[in-house]
Amino acid sequence: DAGVIQSPRHEVTEMGQEVTLRCKPISGHDYLFWYRQTMMRGLELLIYFNNNVPIDDSGMPEDRFSAKMPNASFSTLKIQPSEPRDSAVYFCASSRGTPLSTDTQYFGPGTRLTVL
Amino acid sequence: TQLLEQSPQFLSIQEGENLTVYCNSSSVFSSLQWYRQEPGEGPVLLVTVVTGGEVKKLKRLTFQFGDARKDSSLHITAAQPGDTGLYLCAGVYNQGGKLIFGQGTELSVKP
Numbered sequence: 001d002a003g004v005i006q007s008p009r010h011e012v013t014e015m016g017q018e019v020t021l022r023c024k025p026i027s028g029h030d031y032l033f034w035y036r037q038t039m040m041r042g043l044e045l046l047i048y049f050n051n052n053v054p055i056d057d058s059g060m061p062e063d064r065f066s067a068k069m070p071n072a073s074f075s076t077l078k079i080q081p082s083e084p085r086d087s088a089v090y091f092c093a094s095s096r097g098t099p100l101s102t103d104t105q106y107f108g109p110g111t112r113l114t115v116l
Numbered sequence: 117t118q119l120l121e122q123s124p125q126f127l128s129i130q131e132g133e134n135l136t137v138y139c140n141s142s143s144v145f146s147s148l149q150w151y152r153q154e155p156g157e158g159p160v161l162l163v164t165v166v167t168g169g170e171v172k173k174l175k176r177l178t179f180q181f182g183d184a185r186k187d188s189s190l191h192i193t194a195a196q197p198g199d200t201g202l203y204l205c206a207g208v209y210n211q212g213g214k215l216i217f218g219q220g221t222e223l224s225v226k227p
Contacts, residue, residue: 004158033215043159043204043217056214091158100213102147102166107158 002026004108006092012114018080021111024073025094033093033105034067034077043091049075050098082115089113120207122218129195130226137190137221139205146210148188150179153202153220195225 005024013019025032033048047057052069060067064083069075079086089110097103121140129135139148147166151159163172165181165188172179176199178191192199202222206215 042219043206045214045216048214093158098213099208099215100146100210102164102208104161104164105215107160109156110158 004092004094004106006090006108006111008111009109010112010114012116013082014116015083016081017115018078019082019086019113019115021077021090021092021113023075023077023092023108025075025092026106027073029094029096029106031095031098031103031105032069032075033095034075035091035093035107036088037091037110038088046077079113082113084115087113087115120205120216120218122205122221124221125219126222126224128224128226131196132194133225135192135195135223137203137205137223138187139189139207139218140187141207142186143207143209144185145207146185147208148181148185149206149208149215150188150190151204151206153204159202159204192223195223197225197227199223200225 007022030051034046035043036046037043046059047067048055049069065079067077089112091107091110093105093107095103095105123138149164150162152162153159163179168183168185170181176193180189202220204220205218
């Protein structure tokens with residue numbers, strides 16, 4: 001199994017530009033999660049999907065952030081326009097069930113975003 | 117706000133020493149997980165504890181879940197340089213069913 005795949009691994013952009021992060025979950029997993037990790041705030045859940053439907057987006061910082069899951073094998077996290085404070089490592093994770101079911105979440109390698 | 121406090125934040129020890137990392141909350145968890153993260157990679161699940169008072173062992177790592185399910189600890193015996201990494205606890209609360217992560221403990225084991 002290839003695991004969760006994220007692209008790009010590194011992204012450097014200038015303030016005001018649009019950034020799109022991509023994720024391919026593990027086949028057969030019904031849940032997909034987007035997290036952001038910074039030194040100051042640690043690992044925070046941004047949004048998660050169940051069967052391609054967004055369930056909880058309360059962690060999305062503001063309207064500049066949007067996430068989609070057009071099918072079971074692909075999701076995107078978009079930031080438009082990007083700002084320097086968005087610089088972080090963004091992780092995608094997938095699992096068969098919810099955390100309440102104690103199913104394991106498998107994390108991708110992350111995308112390190114730097115906004116200049 | 118459900119806050120998960122992890123301590124210590126940083127730990128630098130010599131090979132062969134023992135250490136304990138703590139994870140505490142004022143709220144009750146339905147379950148708690150411990151992850152290890154290496155530089156440039158995503159967190160990897162080590163263990164899930166569900167029952168109050170539960171103890172799980174993974175080689176030299178011992179995980180305990182408090183009786184009241186509000187706290188947990190990770191104990192490493194005879195640490196090795198290969199144990200170096202970021203250790204994260206993550207709790208699941210019945211309300212919301214999401215993973216809430218602690219700030220992490222950065223462990224460095226020197227040979």
